[in-house]
Amino acid sequence: MIKGLYEAHLPVSDLNSSIEFYKGLGLEFDHKVEDRLAFLWIEKGKSWLGLWNTDKVETEYHPSIRHVAFEVSLEDLKDSVAWLENKGYTPRRAFGFEPTEPFVMPNPNGNFGHAKIHFNDPDGNSLEFICKVGNPKNLTDRMYLSEWEKLSGLTVN
Template sequence: MIKGLYEAHLPVSDLKRSIAFYQELGLAFDHQVEDRLAFLWIEKDKSWLGLWKTDKVELDYHPSIRHIAFQVTLEDLEQSVEWLRSKGYQPRKAFGFEPVEPFVMPHDGYAHAKIHFNDPDGNSLEFISKLDNPKKLTNRMYLSEWKKRSERNE
């Protein structure tokens, strides 16, 4: 029945600033409802992000209410730290990893490489790319180390 995620929503304090922020990340503005809600396409005609202007952005962070992970290519993820910084945004520490490069969280037959950062209201964002894990690596590590270990003939 479910084919994918169509929309997700985040609280923001300044709708105009947030629209500009997400457009700079590559989302395409679609429409605005009065001065309180805007929709931007993550993937045109497939999934979008709703931004709600509210004074409730000061809610304590919890990933279940203030977190979105954007799927990106591995190549884009490898450039993400530099790309974010070039736009004036700072990646942040997550899961014990300093934001010097993406890191990998492995699972049995796959893994996820990721980098975390925040929007202007402190909503948690991440760029993420799924990886194969044919060697069934189990340790979390930076992406550069993952690639070295994955390429070794052991």
């Protein structure tokens, strides 16, 4: 039945500036609906992001709203802090981890983890780059990706 996520939506205060921000992340602009809504492809023909121009962007953040996680490769994630900073975007502290490098949160089932880095868009919407990583040693603690790779025996650069 369900094959994946087709779209997600976020509130923005300046539609044109937000379109440029998300294009800077590599999303492809598709179209606008008047001056209130824009769609950008996350993965062309498969999933997109809708941006709604509104004066309601100051809704208090909660992970259940105003959050989108973009899947990336492990190699891209390893370069994400520098990549974001080179574009003028600022990675942010999340789950007690400083944004010096991605960190990993193990899945409670123990067979994989989620490596991630968090940042915000200009309106404070929470964004993250994320990918699954193996967990052959069933690690249970959250840690920076470089430490995870050493302890799990996965590839270390």
